[in-house]
Amino acid sequence: MANVASIERDRPDATDVKLAARNLTVERRSAGGSAVTAATDVSFEVATGEFVCLLGPSGCGKTSILNVLAGLDRPSAGQALLDGEPITGPGPDRAVLFQEPALFPWLSVRANVELALELQGLPAEARRELAARWLANVHLERWADAQPHELSAGMRQRAALARALAADPDVLLGDEPFGALDAQARELLQREVQRVWVESNGTKTFLFVTHNVREATLLADRVLVMSASPGRLLEEFRIHAPRPRDLDDVLVARVVSEIHELLMREVDASVAREMAR
Amino acid sequence: MAEPEPSAEDQLAELRLTEEERLVLAKVADVLRRIQFGTVVLVVQDGKVVQIEMAEKFRLR
Numbered sequence: 357m358a359n360v361a362s363i364e365r366d367r368p369d370a371t372d373v374k375l376a377a378r379n380l381t382v383e384r385r386s387a388g389g390s391a392v393t394a395a396t397d398v399s400f401e402v403a404t405g406e407f408v409c410l411l412g413p414s415g416c417g418k419t420s421i422l423n424v425l426a427g428l429d430r431p432s433a434g435q436a437l438l439d440g441e442p443i444t445g446p447g448p449d450r451a452v453l454f455q456e457p458a459l460f461p462w463l464s465v466r467a468n469v470e471l472a473l474e475l476q477g478l479p480a481e482a483r484r485e486l487a488a489r490w491l492a493n494v495h496l497e498r499w500a501d502a503q504p505h506e507l508s509a510g511m512r513q514r515a516a517l518a519r520a521l522a523a524d525p526d527v528l529l530g531d532e533p534f535g536a537l538d539a540q541a542r543e544l545l546q547r548e549v550q551r552v553w554v555e556s557n558g559t560k561t562f563l564f565v566t567h568n569v570r571e572a573t574l575l576a577d578r579v580l581v582m583s584a585s586p587g588r589l590l591e592e593f594r595i596h597a598p599r600p601r602d603l604d605d606v607l608v609a610r611v612v613s614e615i616h617e618l619l620m621r622e623v624d625a626s627v628a629r630e631m632a633r
Numbered sequence: 634m635a636e637p638e639p640s641a642e643d644q645l646a647e648l649r650l651t652e653e654e655r656l657v658l659a660k661v662a663d664v665l666r667r668i669q670f671g672t673v674v675l676v677v678q679d680g681k682v683v684q685i686e687m688a689e690k691f692r693l694r
Binding site: 510589605 | 690691
């Protein structure tokens with residue numbers, strides 16, 4: 357019954373809060389140029405070493421929230437905090453994985469990973485060694501000298517994951533990082549990410565946004581479910597189940613169906629509101 | 634007239650729980666005390682509970 361211990365972990369205490377959103381309201385520009393409220397009054401905390409997924413229908417503002425936490429955007433109200441300090445811009449303490457892996461096409465896979473380390477001021481030998489270790493970790497060692505275009509979409513995303521983690525950030529933010537992958541590549545990446553997170557042994561904090569209920573339930577300690585636009589937090593699911601998880605796990609399947617039902621109700625209600633206008 | 638339900642004491646006495654079973658029940662009770670809404674799953678292998686999994690649900694709105 358060793359795994360029962362995993363249930364013991366409870367609410368993070370105030371001292372180990374890594375990321376916090378406090379009453380965040382985020383606006384984005386519509387195609388016509390007017391400001392649209394993407395998410396409103398969103399508050400949550402992510403503890404050090406936690407894996408949290410922010411889940412919601414498209415347009416609910418989850419990406420806008422992630423951008424604020426990444427330091428790529430400013431909120432129109434509220435605060436985003438990292439280690440208790442307001443976030444004012446991007447930093448090496450936070451890596452971001454985007455849906456499209458932003459690899460430099462003219463650099464080899466290895467050079468892409470090394471570049472991130474060079475920017476941190478690491479000497480050449482350390483860069484080479486770290487890059488090799490992380491490429492091996494995502495099973496790309498044989499492709500180190502390939503150009504990004506020679507890789508499949510899944511391999512490119514694995515390279516981006518290696519690049520993000522080689523720089524040893526405290527926080528990994530993911531914006532639908534597996535959204536553009538085919539089902540098999542997606543499954544493989546989900547397994548890799550679970551493994552990498554488990555191996556970090558409570559030192560790395562992951563926050564992913566996704567609209568994929570199964571993905572969120574498979575990956576996260578906590579799933580925060582958002583409403584349709586303008587996004588607000590609706591419900592939180594805390595999942596105490598060992599990893600790697602499988603979609604066939606009884607608990608996972610059960611939580612997936614509950615969240616799915618909640619989202620369908622939410623989307624139905626939002627369609628009804630639109631129709632009533 | 635329906636038989637009155639035997640007391641919890643009597644039911645427990647009747648079961649003659651082993652030490653291991655009592656430990657499992659204690660863990661389950663501990664989990665149940667901490668959860669208001671959600672799901673608890675017991676994974677059984679070869680007649681033994683090898684894992685307790687739980688998902689808790691909280692309303693945030």
